Amino acid sequence: MSVFENAALIGAGLVGPQIGVVLAQGCGRVRVFDQNPANVERALRDMRTYVDELAAEGLLIGDPDAVYPRIEAATSLEEAVDGVEFVLEAIFENREAKEALYGKLGQITDPATIIASNTSGIPIRHMADACTHPSRVVGSHFVLPAHILPLVEVIKHPKVDEEAIRVTRAAWEKMGKSAITVNVDIPGFVHNRLQHGLTRQAIELFATGIASAEDIDNAVRYGFGARFISVGPLGGRDLGGIINHAKVAAYLYAQLDDPENLAANHLAEMSKQGKDGVRAGQGFHTWTGTPETLRDFHYEKMIWLVKQMREIGSVITDEAEIPGG
Structure with missing residues (x-):
């Protein structure tokens, strides 16, 4: 039906x-x-x-x-x-x-x-x-x-x-x-506020020479990005312990604010230079090949990951719900 x-x-x-x-x-x-x-x-x-x-x-x-x-x-x-x-x-x-x-x-x-x-x-x-x-x-x-x-x-x-x-x-x-x-109609909603919060930090790290684009991306892919498939950022804090995270937050969170809007300004400059990513062959990374072929490759990776996510399912917070437990 x-x-x-x-x-x-x-x-x-x-x-x-x-x-x-x-x-x-x-x-x-x-x-x-x-x-x-x-x-x-x-x-x-x-x-x-x-x-x-x-x-x-x-x-x-x-x-x-x-x-x-x-x-x-x-x-x-x-x-x-x-x-x-x-x-x-x-x-x-x-x-x-x-x-x-x-x-x-x-x-x-x-x-x-x-x-x-x-x-x-x-x-x-x-x-x-x-x-x-x-x-x-x-x-x-x-x-x-x-x-x-x-x-x-x-x-x-x-x-x-x-x-x-x-x-x-x-x-x-x-x-x-x-x-x-x-529940509340705010600009960016939930997903984009989370995504752009992370992206802003990534751009700042790149623009200030803290790390290369490849290493910044890999910090996410091989670090907390993989962990988030099973449990999100809030559940991850629970697993690691709120008390410990509160100690880190006390000194780190204030350092994450950027009153000079460095990330947005860096993106604007890249735009002026025509560095439009895969379509231009140059963005944070250098891309070689047709945009369609490159996108198709990464879409295939996403499909594989979505299939794994279906097996993982929603966040489990009850020991009794653990498969085989």
Whole structure:
């Protein structure tokens, strides 16, 4: 049985088609719309590739031949949302553009239709305030690559209906994702505040010559990054002991503040120099080869890791829940 009989995906950039594949695994039909028809054509091709990729790795919910026909192109916004129960918005990150879209969606969708935004940092309340019946607007922030990595943040705002949050979270979980609820509508939500907190420190360490890009990355990959697969940062403090961590925090945390905004300024300078990472062949690392081939390689590594994470499951805090214990 489908989670939603009809859903719409608005925005067919990089992440939109990836989320579309998630929707297609749990919905009877997913209509895809973008202002640029060429983006829709590319998205449909990409979605078929993603379906095949997930199926080959045993991560697809259902049979590929059953998933393909659920994905349809729409030639207008009105056609895309006609009669749908759920809309996922994934257009570019611009507050004014999103507010304009939500104003129109409020006029052409049924008041019971849930409208979810994949914004990575714009507070959900801005889109909700632009939409009629703002209580049905929720956040649904995915992490790239969205069809592979399990996390979805379901984000509240002051006017949200708790039932819309419950339905949205349950829907993503039925479609194979690991959902968390963000109770307060703050910029960056949970995932990006954690991610950018770490990234800011990494950039500062690199910019000040403390360590090389490779060594900084490896400090995460071979250190606490591996530990976080089993237990997150707060659970890790519990395992290590709060008393001991409080002693470290007393002298270290104050050293982590950066009133001069060194990391953001360093990124801005890299941008001016055209050091755009894998697309330019130069970022913090030097990259050789096509961006697509390099991304595919790392996506394959992520797929392998996600399969291991499924075996590990959620954080275990009860000895009685330990397998074989």
